[in-house]
Amino acid sequence: MKLKALLAGAIALGLTGAAFADGHEKTKVGFVYVGPIGDGGWTYQHDQGRLAVEEAYGDKVETVYQENVPEGADAERVITQMALGGADIIFTTSFGYMDPTNNVAAKFPDVKFEHATGFKREHPNVSTYDARFYEGRAVTGTIAGHMTETNKIGYIASFPIPEVIQGINSSFLHARKVNPDVEMVVTWAYTWFDPAKEADAARAMIDQGVDVILQHTDSTAPSAAAQEANENGGRVFTFGQASDMYAFAPNPRIASIIDDWAPYYVKRVGELMDGTYEQTVSWGGMPEGEVVIGEITAEVPAEVKAEAEAMIAAITDGSYHPFTGPINKQDGTPWLADGEVADDGTLLGMNFYVEGLTGDIPN
C-alpha cells in the first residue's frame, strides 16, 4: 500500500516535472544539510551557495532546505519528503548521504540528485560533485612554511580519508618547498566537529612548540586557542577552514581556505532550467571558483603574500598542479617523475604520505 502511494507520488511528480519543462512552473531546488546553517563552516558555505542560486534566478526558482539531518535512515526520509514535495533537483551535502541519495533516486527518476563528495552514481539521475581543496592547501602550506620560526607546523586532521591525506601532503610539500627545515606534526582528532577536543589538540601542539596550525576540522576552536596563547605572549598562526573565520584576523588567523559552492550550484540549476543538464562527476577547484583563499592579512610579509598570490594565479590558469613531480612516497619509493602530474584516480584514492612526513596513517 505504502509502495503504491509512493509510486503514485512519483508519477504525479513526473507530471509536474513535465509541466516544469514547459516553463510553466518555478524550478524547485532542495538542499539537505548535515549541520546547522549557523555553524560558521561547512554547512554555512553550502547555504551561501543556495542564496546565490536565489539571487541569480530570482522568481524563477524556489529553494527549500533542511538543516541538521543525521546521516542514515533519517536522511532517506528527508530526501524522499523533499522529492515528494516537488523538488526538481536536490543537493545532498555530506558524504554520509551517499546511499540514501542513491536509494531515493531510484524511486524518483524524474528528479535530479546531486551528492557532494560521494562516488556512487547508481542511477542516471545521480551526479556527484566535490572540490579540489588540496589546491588551497598548497597555498596555505606555502604561507605556513614561510611563517614558522620554530620550523614545526601542525595539522589537526579529522578522519584518515583521501581528501584529508591530500590536504596533509599538499600543505607539507609546499611548506617544505619554501623551507627545507620544516617538520609537520599530524594529530588525528577523529571528529569533524568537537570544539573542546579541537582546542585541546591545538593547545597540545602549541605546548610542544608548533607555531603554525593548519586544520581539517570545522570549528574555530583552534584559532581561539591560538589567540589565547598569543595573548599570553605566544606567536602562533592559524588558518580559517571551510569558511573565512575572519573574526580571528589579523592575528592568529592569517589566511583561510574557503569552500565556495555558489558557482557550481548556479551553473547546475541554470543547466536544468535551459535543458542542457546532464549527469556529471564534478571536481572543480580554483579555476571554477570553488576553492578560494580568504584575505591574507598584514601579518604575512608582502613578498610571502605575493608568492602565495602567484601560486593562486598559476593554479587558476592551469599552469601549475600542486602534485607535480619529482615526489617520492614516505618510504622513499618514487611516485611522480620530474614534471609528471598526479592523475585524479590516484588523488581520489590517496592513502600514503609523501617523503619527509613522519608517523603512520591510521587505518
Added chain:
Amino acid sequence: MDLSAISPTLLIASLMVAATPILLAALGEMVVEKAGVLNLGVEGMMIMGAVTGFIAAIETGSVTAGFVAAMVGGAVMALLFGFLTQVLLSNQVATGLALTLFGLGLSSLLGQGYVGIKVDSLSRIDLGPLSDIPFFGRVVFGHDPIVYVSVALTVAVWAFLKFTRGGLILRAVGESHEAAHALGYHVRRVRLLAIAFGGACAGLGGAYLTLVRVPQWTEGMTAGAGWIALALVVFASWKAGRVLIGAYLFGGITVLQLNLQTAGAKVPVELLSAAPYLVTILVLVLISRRAGRGGDAPASLGKPFHAST
C-alpha cells in the same frame, strides 16, 4: 618520537582545564543521586548552561555574570525535571533523557544569533611570585578562578555530606525516603534542592566550555561531556574525592593522547583516541569488583516518593 617535547607542567595544567567541566557536572549529579534521584539530563543541563552563560556574558560584557546566568539556566532546567519527577511523579529515567533532548534543541534555538562571536575569556589569576615557582607555580597557582572553584566545591561537597546535619538528612532521604519521611523530613523539598544544585553545577560546567575552554558558542559543543559526568559518578562510587580523581584521570588521558600524537609516539592513533573510554571502563570494572556488593548506590536511587504511600 620526541617525548621530551611534552612538558609535564603544561600537561598537568591543561588536564586540569580539560577535566573541570566534567568534574563540576559530576559533583552536582553526585549530590542529586545521594538524595535518591537519578537525573540523566546532565548533558541537556550542561549545554543550557553553556548557551545561557555565553549569551549573558556577551550581553552584559561580564564573564562573572555569564557564570551566574549559567548556574541559573542549569538550575531552571533541573527544576523542570524536578517538577515533573517529584510533583507529577513521572518516570525519572525517561524524564532525564527527555531533558537532554530538550536542552540540546532549546540551546541551539537560543544560540542561533551567537555563533561565531568571541567572548573575552577569564584570565588566569595572577598570584605574582607564587606562579613563578618551578613546576608547582604553573600547576597549582596558574589557573583561572573556576578551576579553584571546582576543587573547593569538591571539598565542600565532601564535608557537607560527611559532617553536617544537612548532609545527613540528604543522605537519609537518598537511602530510605520512607524512614526520612517518618522522621518528619521533607523528602520532596530536600530532593528539589538537590536537583537545583545539580543543575547549577552542570550549568557552571557547561559555561566553562563556552567561556573558558573553547571559548565560543557552537551548537552541540558539549559533545557527550554530560554522559561522561554521569558515568563518573558511578565510577567514583558516590564519593566526592573519587569524582575528582576520576575527572582528572579522564581529562588527563584525553590531553595525554593528543600530546603523544603531537610528539609522534609510535602508538596506534585509534588506540590513543579510544584510551580515555577504555581506561574509564577498566577502572570501573576494577572498582566494582573490589566493592563486590553492587557498588555503593543510595538505596532509594531512582525510586519515586509520594507521602501517601
